[in-house]
Amino acid sequence: MSVTIKDVAKRAGVSPSTVSRVLSNHPRISRETSRKVKEIMEEMGYHPNIMAKSLVSKTTESICVILPKPAEELFLNLFFMELIRGIVTQANRSGYDVVLSSGGNEKEEVEAVSRLLNGRRVDGAILLYSRQDDQVVEFLKSNNYPFVLVGRSEKYPDLLSVDTDNVQAAYDATKHLISLGHKRIGFVSGPPNLIVSQDRIKGYGKALADAGLEMRKEWIVEGEFLQESGYRAMSFFMNLPERPTALVIVDDIVSFGVLRGLHELGYKVPEDVSIISFNNISLTELSTPPLSSVDIGIYNLGYTASQALIQTIRNDDNTILPHRYIIPHRLMIRESSMFSLPKS
Amino acid sequence: MSVTIKDVAKRAGVSPSTVSRVLSNHPRISRETSRKVKEIMEEMGYHPNIMAKSLVSKTTESICVILPKPAEELFLNLFFMELIRGIVTQANRSGYDVVLSSGGNEKEEVEAVSRLLNGRRVDGAILLYSRQDDQVVEFLKSNNYPFVLVGRSEKYPDLLSVDTDNVQAAYDATKHLISLGHKRIGFVSGPPNLIVSQDRIKGYGKALADAGLEMRKEWIVEGEFLQESGYRAMSFFMNLPERPTALVIVDDIVSFGVLRGLHELGYKVPEDVSIISFNNISLTELSTPPLSSVDIGIYNLGYTASQALIQTIRNDDNTILPHRYIIPHRLMIRESSMFSLPKS
DNA sequence: ACCGATATTTTAAACGGTTTCACAATGCTA
DNA sequence: TAGCATTGTGAAACCGTTTAAAATATCGGT
Incomplete structure (x- = not known):
């Protein structure tokens, strides 16, 4: 149906792998080939298939946010919107997508997170730590998935978190x-x-x-x-x-x-x-x-949470990163x- | 790293295709095999890899929502949160995920939508049609991607849309x-x-x-x-x-x-x-x-938009569906x- | 003209599933 | 008991990419 790397390769008279390397700016590709392939990609309207890419790279370049149960409280609505805006803005800037999931009760939340992370649809999660989502935290911790808390947990003081003082x-x-x-x-x-x-x-x-x-x-x-x-x-x-x-x-x-x-x-x-x-x-x-x-800089809270999470996800060489961010208030x-x- | 269909197959003493069939409740699989395989899946903690699945099935079971530029107007913040809640709730209920993307200017929006849809990361889009996002609409229309407008467009009266009277x-x-x-x-x-x-x-x-x-x-x-x-x-x-x-x-x-x-x-x-x-x-x-x-039933607007979109996406036998939904007000x-x- | 070093490209094997087709086993009919 | 439909399973191809390893091309030096 849509244009694949192979179509481009055929048209350009090179192998698929060459096209792939052009895409990722591989150093050992000649100026000339690169130019030509890019031209043809443009011409044919090529767009990489993100799914195929994730399959092999084992990384989805997306994170999820769990919306807590229906927010009866007005404040939470305003709060979340602002927070989400911060999260999405910075995630997009880093080339990440944000998947939203609606929690209901705690069990549903665990299921949602499990489906998204175990199913390898997202690379990490942002949690609004309002009360006790111990189950979700426990799940993420025990599976070693990257995640960040917005708020503070007394029970787990060492978790990656973003908060107000x-x-x-x-x-x-x-x-x-x-x-x-x-x-x-x-x-x-x-x-x-x-x-x-x-x-x-x-x-x-x-x-x-x-x-x-x-x-x-x-x-x-x-x-x-x-x-x-x-x-x-x-x-x-x-x-x-x-x-x-x-x-x-x-x-x-x-x-x-x-x-x-x-x-x-x-x-x-x-x-x-x-x-x-x-x-x-x-x-x-x-x-x-x-x-x-x-x-308390809600937008900032979201922006920083996203940043911290993505940093952690990308941190393959295991650099030691801060695990607690405090957003200034005014x-x-x-x-x-x-x-x-x-x-x- | 994680458990694949092959691991399960090996352990169960069946072929991968059988496991796959068990997963999709294929009719011609014996009660006994199904039970055993399911048991082993449970035991090994198997979770299907969504990426692999979408790669072959060519459907991602997710939709995207484009957040319009920063909402200076308070109303919009409340409006969006409510709307998004409706969208996410119904999408999740239908087994779909929601990807959020932040538009900035119109060009950025087209790019975001293009990346998500051309890259086959999502199957369709929900647009908040506040003003003139002609470019985005034009893009979606010309590529024949499923999408729904929340609001009404005078310019395109025949588009799938959900609105208040x-x-x-x-x-x-x-x-x-x-x-x-x-x-x-x-x-x-x-x-x-x-x-x-x-x-x-x-x-x-x-x-x-x-x-x-x-x-x-x-x-x-x-x-x-x-x-x-x-x-x-x-x-x-x-x-x-x-x-x-x-x-x-x-x-x-x-x-x-x-x-x-x-x-x-x-x-x-x-x-x-x-x-x-x-x-x-x-x-x-x-x-x-x-x-x-x-x-005006904002939550409902979102809920219905999601429903209409997913219905359209799933509608492979091209049944004729309504293209305009009016949400009752009170x-x-x-x-x-x-x-x-x-x-x- | 030949050699090794270096630069560029191709081949082929993944990644984790689905699905078509073929085949064996079984049940049913005549 | 042969013939045929039905049921259950497996082998293999494929989805669109990446990437390690192998192959080929290029080039300066002798």
Whole structure:
């Protein structure tokens, strides 16, 4: 059907292997032959068959990304898109394709990964390590397939991973509020089993400690990455005898809930309560008031993950490579935290 | 390295072709042999090499999706993620993989598509037909590759495509406002060159006409799928001597701008102005007030696109298949349009 | 004109499957 | 019991590439 290397060879009056070598710029091919063959390839519209190539080279030049289960949480949708964009961009730049697979439950994920890697359809995998995909990690580890985690695993600290320094990020965010004069700073956290929540609380606590401020249990509320969580947290805080004047919030979406709660109770942001949250999704600029947020460089996270993975795949001479990449974060200060408390 | 069909054959004491037949459930293979071979495959951890298989079968069981250039517009990010989720879910269900490729400019897109299809890495493509990717369409058409458009092309009305009936959707939205008693209804549109904008204006006009209401030029404002567009449109409307009491808005994000504008000017939604927009992104529930929106079933759009494409690919006996799929939309009425004007 | 060294190209064997064709064994019919 | 259809299996060719090894061409030097 389509033009093969043999057709080109015949037309050019050389052997298939010569054509193959022209393709791969083999050094021992004459200028003249190379020119002629290339011309004929162009003329005949030759395109190498990637499958045939992979079959013999045992490398597919593609990687896969496992989409975790349906993202109920809005944030995850924005997060993934941004991440995937980063991954795909850098992969394409390195000449790799990205295969997407949708996980459902854990078992399905293992099956998908197994089919793709055991079937030699992809060379490696990128995992969004949100919770416990131990099975998938275990599978990849035991089969010695290259893979990279976006996020951090406490269980496997030595795995190749790309992450934000969440402790530091929370530290910076909290310190920012402190620098505005706040002394009573609350924290709205995510699910307590997520490392991300734990790390951010840790950074928050550290910043308070460093500033000589006390960390009160009743100023920390746990929830989910949902707007309601923020709303609920808010009504809880506002019923306390001594209320925080500023809040560090684990995610932008949660902040929206907080904003709504405050609005309904008649409090003003930032005059009554200052707010800063994490992830800097594009909506933060749109809310009223615009939200201060810690930009964790999601695109970059994806871009770097892809880069790290491909580097590992290509690393045949077993050079020792870093196994942990930290993507820098950046405070994006907007109206929601621009009001300085009078130094009382 | 890994277990091949030959290894299994040897161990089972049969020929490779027999193993192959067991794999594909060939009818003329004995129960007994099949059982034994399967057992041994399991035991040895055999996984078919997808590359080898596609090489001979000339089909890859995978499709590609071209991500349009960086989506500056927030809506697009949410839109794509949802769409991709639909595509991937159904593709996986049909046993297909999805390869993502990032377009940049048009030329890069053609190159990507060409590499993937000419190189026989994928069997077909899904295109997000936002603007003029004539080149890509032209390429696919002229090479006779299976592909499906998400959206509609005026230039090529006969292409396989999956779309919303935007005329009807706008008609329904407008009629909803009319049924609330509104007589002065404005329209905030998107870029005039997009078919989506054109169709929605058309439906809006039709609903007005059917209700005997006049369609005034000054009540139609064009813009982009950006929050600012809404904000600007708002200040324009509110300076008119005769202002609309309700608005149909081409996209949710634009609505957020409108909301902000109204809020700043001291108008209340829905008491002073009723609002309904399109796309029903998950944020619509979160805004104050929650936004009425036309849900166009984005996930479904993707799911159906994938299904249609795969059906076409598999359709070797050339059955005649539909070439145009319309995904039903649904009005999601929320607070922003729940106030009935007194029948004057 | 012949030699060895070097440059270029070809031959042939993979890679891991599928599939056509041939053949043996079995069952059924007359 | 011969004749024929059916069932189950194997041998071999092929899919489109790469690549090691062998073959051939080229060339400077003697």
